[in-house]
Amino acid sequence: MTEEEKGFVIKDRRSLDEKGDLKDAKSEEGRDKAARKEDAAEGKGAKEESQAPLLPEVNFSSLIFSLSSTALFHLGEIADPKTGKRSQDLPLAKHSIDTIAMLKEKTEGNLTEDEQKFTENVLADLRWRYVTATK
Numbered sequence: 580m581t582e583e584e585k586g587f588v589i590k591d592r593r594s595l596d597e598k599g600d601l602k603d604a605k606s607e608e609g610r611d612k613a614a615r616k617e618d619a620a621e622g623k624g625a626k627e628e629s630q631a632p633l634l635p636e637v638n639f640s641s642l643i644f645s646l647s648s649t650a651l652f653h654l655g656e657i658a659d660p661k662t663g664k665r666s667q668d669l670p671l672a673k674h675s676i677d678t679i680a681m682l683k684e685k686t687e688g689n690l691t692e693d694e695q696k697f698t699e700n701v702l703a704d705l706r707w708r709y710v711t712a713t714k
Contacts, residue, residue, distance in 0.1 A: 639686070639694050643679060647701045650675035654705075654712050669712060676705045 596602050635641045651657045653672035655665045683698045690698070 639690065640697050643682070643694075643698050643701055646675050646679050646682075647705055650679070650705050651708070654708055656708065667712065669709070672705075672709055672712070676702070676709060679705070 594601060635644075648657065650672050652659075653668045653675060655667035658665045679698065679702050683702060686698075
């Protein structure tokens with residue numbers, strides 16, 4: 580049988596044999612080290628979660644705000660947080676603006692009055708900025 584025909588290999592990692600006795604102390608020690616590493620990794624993840632930045636509430640307005648921030652970034656009105664430089668990418672800015680317009684159209688009649696006004700105002704502002712940037 581060739582290597583390709585072999586498929587996969589199953590390794591028995593259980594610490595007990597068929598009789599219920601420990602296989603050997605060496606394999607148990609290796610398992611304990613692996614378990615400690617996993618526990619440490621889980622603790623690290625919990626620590627990182629507690630230090631996570633506060634995020635805005637997940638709702639329609641925060642989605643529109645996020646998309647508008649992306650459009651402003653691509654219009655060159657917001658600097659790159661890593662480099663501090665501003666750059667324009669008008670096709671990506673247009674894509675973000677068109678995404679907001681599509682969401683406005685698809686959610687017609689399902690938004691609160693405040694959400695609708697917010698979306699319309701953001702969309703009008705971004706379109707104006709885009710037109711200005713293309714001149």
